[in-house]
Amino acid sequence: MKIETLTVHAGHSLTPNENEPIVPAITLSTIFERAEDCSYKHGHIYTRASNPNRRALERALVELEGGKAAAAFASGSAATLAVFQALAPGDHVIATEGFYGTTKLLLDVMKPWGLECSLVNTSDLGLLRSAIRPTTKLIWLETPSNPQMRVSDIAEVAKLAHSSGARLLCDNTVGTPILQRCFELGADMVMHSTTKYLCGHSDVLGGAIVSREDDAFFQKIRMIQSAGGAVPSPFDCWLLHRGIRTMSLRVRTQAENALAIAKFLAGHPAVEKSLYPGLETHPGHDIARKQMKQFGGLLSFLVRGGREQAIRATTGLRIIRRASSLGGTESTIEHRASVEPPNFGTPEGLLRLSVGIEHVDDLIADLEQGLSKV
Numbered sequence: 001m002k003i004e005t006l007t008v009h010a011g012h013s014l015t016p017n018e019n020e021p022i023v024p025a026i027t028l029s030t031i032f033e034r035a036e037d038c039s040y041k042h043g044h045i046y047t048r049a050s051n052p053n054r055r056a057l058e059r060a061l062v063e064l065e066g067g068k069a070a071a072a073f074a075s076g077s078a079a080t081l082a083v084f085q086a087l088a089p090g091d092h093v094i095a096t097e098g099f100y101g102t103t104k105l106l107l108d109v110m111k112p113w114g115l116e117c118s119l120v121n122t123s124d125l126g127l128l129r130s131a132i133r134p135t136t137k138l139i140w141l142e143t144p145s146n147p148q149m150r151v152s153d154i155a156e157v158a159k160l161a162h163s164s165g166a167r168l169l170c171d172n173t174v175g176t177p178i179l180q181r182c183f184e185l186g187a188d189m190v191m192h193s194t195t196k197y198l199c200g201h202s203d204v205l206g207g208a209i210v211s212r213e214d215d216a217f218f219q220k221i222r223m224i225q226s227a228g229g230a231v232p233s234p235f236d237c238w239l240l241h242r243g244i245r246t247m248s249l250r251v252r253t254q255a256e257n258a259l260a261i262a263k264f265l266a267g268h269p270a271v272e273k274s275l276y277p278g279l280e281t282h283p284g285h286d287i288a289r290k291q292m293k294q295f296g297g298l299l300s301f302l303v304r305g306g307r308e309q310a311i312r313a314t315t316g317l318r319i320i321r322r323a324s325s326l327g328g329t330e331s332t333i334e335h336r337a338s339v340e341p342p343n344f345g346t347p348e349g350l351l352r353l354s355v356g357i358e359h360v361d362d363l364i365a366d367l368e369q370g371l372s373k374v
Helices: 002-011 052-067 076-085 101-113 126-131 154-163 218-229 235-245 247-266 287-291 305-317 360-369
Strands: 067-071 092-096 117-121 136-142 165-170 190-193 208-210 271-275 298-303 332-335 350-354
Touching: 002 052, 002 076, 002 247, 052 208, 067 076, 067 218, 076 101, 076 165, 076 208, 076 218, 092 101, 101 117, 101 218, 101 298, 117 126, 126 154, 136 154, 165 271, 190 298, 208 360, 247 271, 247 360, 298 305, 305 350, 305 360
Parallel strands: 092 117, 092 136, 136 165, 165 190
Antiparallel strands: 067 208, 190 208, 271 298, 298 350, 332 350
């Protein structure tokens, strides 16, 4: 099936049964009755370990990404942490620099535990190659990167990872399975903050790891999921599964809007630079065009005058809301340096824009109104 059809039907039964509900029920029970022989005939023991709604969601994620196994978590951070915990003290991780959440987990949580890490501009293959050590077990790639919108070549990074005996994990939150097929490009695992585009409505917190193979490393992640208990509730799984059904429509509209807005911003006198891989002037445009069907609904831009002028531009907006996160139906904007540690590397004049599904003319008019204050 094509990806548009999969988003509607993935994880749902395609075998017609009389009186079967089209919309699945929510199974809130935390416990499941044993059969007379003390077995669990439906495979569920306790909701921390498994639940019908989580199983259906994980099956949908496998089908969407084209993998073999998936584990859903209560947040993207919990999913990320489970991968790092599946490694061993002394192992080395290379991760795309500039992404605050992953960086914080590596430096503040896992490094004291004994995991070694290098934060690298992974769009530079030379830098990436020089960072690889004999102990490198994982390359954590985010492309396009948030918020500086750098593009890394997934296929080339996969070759580097595999030649050194490491796994490649792609954070595909921004790319989504609609626009970027990471397994087809050589990735071993895919991570999603399902809070973002998969849910699409800014009302569910979640994360997931999808694996190309149901191997021993993934089974360790699965064990951490169950033993650690950072799992989504049945209702959250149900909401997320429902959100996925409209993902292809949302993501394509967001990407179309984002490209038009990026072009508008590139020509605005108050904007120093428009950062979007769909622009031909973007240094990663050719790679993005090769590995993406469209260029996504996230972009950033640098406002002339730095921090004060960037913040001032947001005060004139009426449709676009000032908020963190991304991927929702509504457009949101954020001054990223305000929520990151000092000297983290994000320019003070940078605004990150998550483009929604509103009419693009209204969004451009709103941005024009905001930038008129600069």
